Amino acid sequence: MISEACLVLVVTAALADRYLFKRRKVIAQEVGEEEYIDEVIRFPVSFKTTCRNVKGARVEYCLRDKKDPTTVITGKARSLFISAKGVTREFLFFNRRYLKDGNWELVVRMTHGDSRINPLYRLFPVQSVVTKVFDIPADKVGLHGR
Numbered sequence: 092m093i094s095e096a097c098l099v100l101v102v103t104a105a106l107a108d109r110y111l112f113k114r115r116k117v118i119a120q121e122v123g124e125e126e127y128i129d130e131v132i133r134f135p136v137s138f139k140t141t142c143r144n145v146k147g148a149r150v151e152y153c154l155r156d157k158k159d160p161t162t163v164i165t166g167k168a169r170s171l172f173i174s175a176k177g178v179t180r181e182f183l184f185f186n187r188r189y190l191k192d193g194n195w196e197l198v199v200r201m202t203h204g205d206s207r208i209n210p211l212y213r214l215f216p217v218q219s220v221v222t223k224v225f226d227i228p229a230d231k232v233g234l235h236g237r
Contacts, residue, residue: 116217116219117201118139119136119138122221125225127187134183134197135180136182137179138180140179143174143176148172148205149202151200152165153198154196157193166184192227192231196222197222198221199220203216204217
């Protein structure tokens with residue numbers, strides 16, 4: 092009877108931690124205006140963390156051509172381990188030689204799925220997705236994209 096009550100209490104605490112409190116969450120807030128620098132295009136991405144050095148949080152991002160959805164350029168997924176608490180801003184870079192002019196969509200996904208205390212974060216990670224649609228003018232693409 093006591094062990095069943097303890098089990099119910101632990102499961103309830105894990106569910107409350109995961110779904111109500113959402114500790115250690117990373118929230119993608121916005122993608123700023125694109126900037127063209129030398130041979131790259133970069134996007135500022137703002138995100139908010141509820142604690143610093145969020146272990147197990149990752150950012151993944153990709154560009155997709157809206158005219159030809161089979162054209163996808165994926166950036167390297169990386170950890171957000173070294174981040175400050177609160178709102179942080181990072182830049183995502185893409186080489187312009189792979190781009191062509193037209194309408195594009197940037198999708199940024201931030202995932203947190205690691206907690207030593209609560210296994211529900213690994214089973215059901217906290218995800219945040221932000222999308223930006225933008226146009227690339229013909230004079231801003233690399234030589235290969237023309």
